[in-house]
Amino acid sequence: MRVSVVxxxxxxxxxxxxxxxxGVLLPVHTVKWKLRLSERIGxxxxxxxxxxxxxxxxxxxxGSTARRWGAAAPLAFATTVVRNAPNRQQILHTVRxxxxxxxxxxxxxxxxxxxxxxxRRWMGWRAGPLALLDIGGGSLEVAFGxxxxxxxxxxxxxxxxxxxxxxxxxxxxxxxAEVKALRRRVRHDLRDVAARIRWEDPRTVVVTSRTFQxxxxxCGAAPGRHGPFTQRRMRRKDLGKAIGTLAALPAxxxxxxxxxxAPRAAQSLAGAVVGHTAMTLMGLNVVTVCPWAIRExxxxxxxxxxxxxxxxxxxxxxxxxxxxxxxxxxxPPA
Numbered sequence: 001m002r003v004s005v006v007x008x009x010x011x012x013x014x015x016x017x018x019x020x021x022x023g024v025l026l027p028v029h030t031v032k033w034k035l036r037l038s039e040r041i042g043x044x045x046x047x048x049x050x051x052x053x054x055x056x057x058x059x060x061x062x063g064s065t066a067r068r069w070g071a072a073a074p075l076a077f078a079t080t081v082v083r084n085a086p087n088r089q090q091i092l093h094t095v096r097x098x099x100x101x102x103x104x105x106x107x108x109x110x111x112x113x114x115x116x117x118x119x120r121r122w123m124g125w126r127a128g129p130l131a132l133l134d135i136g137g138g139s140l141e142v143a144f145g146x147x148x149x150x151x152x153x154x155x156x157x158x159x160x161x162x163x164x165x166x167x168x169x170x171x172x173x174x175x176x177a178e179v180k181a182l183r184r185r186v187r188h189d190l191r192d193v194a195a196r197i198r199w200e201d202p203r204t205v206v207v208t209s210r211t212f213q214x215x216x217x218x219c220g221a222a223p224g225r226h227g228p229f230t231q232r233r234m235r236r237k238d239l240g241k242a243i244g245t246l247a248a249l250p251a252x253x254x255x256x257x258x259x260x261x262a263p264r265a266a267q268s269l270a271g272a273v274v275g276h277t278a279m280t281l282m283g284l285n286v287v288t289v290c291p292w293a294i295r296e297x298x299x300x301x302x303x304x305x306x307x308x309x310x311x312x313x314x315x316x317x318x319x320x321x322x323x324x325x326x327x328x329x330x331x332p333p334a
Contacts, residue, residue, distance in 0.1 A: 004071035010137025013058035080138025104314035108155020112141035114297030128203030137161035160271035194281035217259025232289035
């Protein structure tokens with residue numbers, strides 16, 4: 001069975017096509033479309049016509065690519081930027097009407113559960129009690145569990161892109177006082193969740209997301225060309241040093257550092273502050289980088305539990321979005 005998933009995030013729309021046979025998930029094709037949706041929304045968080053036009057084109061391209069690769073209709077979801085938009089229902093309805101792709105949003109806690117499932121499957125049972133950290137553009141997900149599904153999950157408004165917009169002024173690089181204030185904010189918001197993780201005392205801690213992957217590369221982990229099966233770890237003391245490096249450079253110069261891509265250079269400092277503060281509060285000296293995250297979690301859950309779980313999970317979005325009129329677009333996607 002060939003399956004696919006579409007993930008519309010703060011920076012990109014990503015498609016993963018995979019074969020799901022015999023309990024094994026084998027990647028077939030992946031592609032992404034640069035969107036930078038978070039940079040196109042209004043000050044009130046609403047997604048306007050220009051941003052919607054770009055989202056529709058990217059989702060339409062993802063849907064047609066999935067069909068071209070012989071996959072079933074993609075399981076499609078949008079993350080924090082769309083989930084928190086005041087006009088979320090209109091956005092979802094318009095995307096469905098214009099592309100034929102039934103997109104939904106997922107609660108942050110559900111994102112954490114699905115990402116945990118992916119990490120558990122990748123790391124295996126030998127990892128023991130497992131903790132997960134996932135920095136997205138708009139939120140930070142934390143999970144802990146001893147089995148397939150986590151016992152504890154949390155979703156916090158500590159995404160790298162969100163914090164960059166909310167905490168740093170026009171100066172590039174930001175002022176030292178702004179970085180210190182950001183660390184205080186993150187420490188305050190993470191206090192209770194970190195205490196729970198310390199109490200659970202996980203045997204293994206994994207980090208996922210592009211932000212963590214790039215920070216790990218900056219801290220000396222092997223580059224992506226070495227393949228997904230190369231073990232990658234990141235030490236807290238190395239991440240602390242990386243914060244000093246990132247804070248001293250403007251975004252354009254950060255993009256020249258190992259692992260830091262130009263689209264994520266501006267938010268890399270905030271991501272590093274979140275990661276280092278979390279590791280400090282949780283008492284973690286080292287974490288393991290997991291290449292699987294929420295997209296793989298969605299596909300794994302679909303493979304293991306069938307597609308009914310997805311229909312049940314997304315029914316509320318479908319009902320809420322259906323009655324609303326789609327936003328007007330200048331023209332349908334090419």
